[in-house]
Amino acid sequence: MGTAAPSTRKIVIDPVTRVEGHGKVTILLDEARKVKQARLHIVEFRGFERFIQGRPFWEVPVLVQRLCGICPVSHHLAAAKAMDRIVGGESLTPTAEKVRRLMHYGQILQSHALHFFHLVSPDLLFGFDADPGVRNVIGVAARHPDLAVQGVMLRKYGQEVIKATAGRKIHGTGAIPGGVNKNLSVAERDGLLKDIEQILTWSRGALAIAKDYTSQHLKELRDFGSFDSNHVSLVRSDGAMDLYHGNLRAIDAAGRRIFDQVDYQRYLDYIAEEVKPWSYMKFPFIKSLGPEQGWYRVGPLARVNACDFIDTPEAEAARKEFMALTGGKPNNITMAYHWARMIEVLHATEKIRLLLHDPDLQGTDLVVKGRRREEAVGLLEAPRGTLFHHYQVDRNDQVVRCNLIVATTNNNTAMNRAVEGVARDYLSGTEITEGLLNRIEVAIRAYDPCLSCATHAMGQMPLTVEILDCDGRLVDRKERGGPGDGR
């Protein structure tokens, strides 16, 4: 990414955007009126540290769910993993670990399914240039009702898994420091088993849609907002994909290992965050490579690229097909995120089915404790990517410091690159056309960014795109999807 010209006007992000929750893209032009840089402004939560400081550590897994209405379970589990170490209970009982994994796979399933059917399928089914008034979930419901029902029911099933394991949909309390506070009853298990084969069938169907679309549109998608990048994810000790627990692996665009099997308690030795004056959101990077070369992608694309294999048969077959597209090298096509995401949907469903048949879920040994610690990191692969929770707790059991790196922050540089690439390819002149706006939306959506670690204030979230000339003068501005946008 280039550096803004000294003459470029300073960008001020209005703090109210935290509540209004919009995504804002600023395209900066050079003297020749070509795209010099594009910046995606995302509103990140702030103030959480103050909120959490002074609270007893055992409250944290519940409190952190308030961070985000979209992925509360991921925050719940990441915090619980950190607090496991605080109480010396990181070696969970089989029942506790499996209940948590079940909860996590339910979260992956519901989040990925919702994103794909609700937000992405309209782009794929109707095309990037379709009228935004049709290119939405209501449009899918009208023209592809069976598909829309599948999306709703996959999401609903994932939510039922969460409810059965976390106790409730909102303010779940299932994971506690050192374990869980409930097992899965036989009645709950049977209720979930009843529908699992149907869910598996629908998961296969969703994967087929994403795979076929990518394969059939490869020529168009190969360069769409795409670029070589590093990839970071958790992997199991044997290199398998593991969304709940493992060690950190980073690979470069060609698949070479940058680091591998790094204990995430030491993530600060490997990952640093850069601050830029125009964004509240930080820009993480791999320390050994520095900020210019060390930025990376996380999430489904990174996970499928980084792992050696997937330990469920259908998802593994799908991974092999996915990797064959790029000759076994990492796939750096931004739009391939959707295919990778649906591989994970199938993997999560296979895992849920396996777990539901595991009698350990009805075990009664739920909590362990050991040597008390005062600092710990909890990390997992949330639907959008690697999620870091880092806490320090004093001798009075109060949290004195916390640091979070959420998936969308990890993808910050990559999303900016994607938007910049689209702007370079599709901005003609200085006018923001419908085609440009559509494609910026599509490129950002590939990452499934969580723009809302704040209030639930997202339903009316607009996308605002501005073009500034080399003197910082506003040349054009368009907004879509906000209140008053009748489409």
Added chain:
Amino acid sequence: MADSVLLIGYGNPGRCDDGLGPALAEAVERLRLPGVTVEADYQLTVEDAAAAAAHRYVVFADASVGGGEAFFFRAVHPAGGTSFSTHSVEPEAVLALARDLFQADTRGYALGIRGYRFHEFGETLSDEARGNLAAALRFIVPVLTERTFDSAAGTAEGIHSPAQVRTHP
């Protein structure tokens, strides 16, 4: 199903007055009103359409960020909408999905309770919001009990024009 009611209170209780919807849901749930199912969540999402479709009436209780004091209550109708990148949907979209996907003729209503503090983390409602919550509760309980949604919506609209009020997004 004949006259069953679903009340969904939504919002983030960790964001001060954004928690008005779940707070109302909690208060109504404690009353155990016959034929009234209560749900609370951080936001509305597509699967709420399946729940809405299983009821005759659905009330969406949310915080509102502007307009008149206390609360408003109005009918909402199925409609689509665009969203750039979010997993949540609006009440109108929930009703449209209930209609289009589950062939339901569920009647929908929005109860917007005025809030004032949304900008920071915090688990408590402001004093003003707490007062509005009490007023909204006094208003909605007989409506839920007697199923007088349409007449109540007309009355409430007379008090607080929906044009003045934007449901907290």
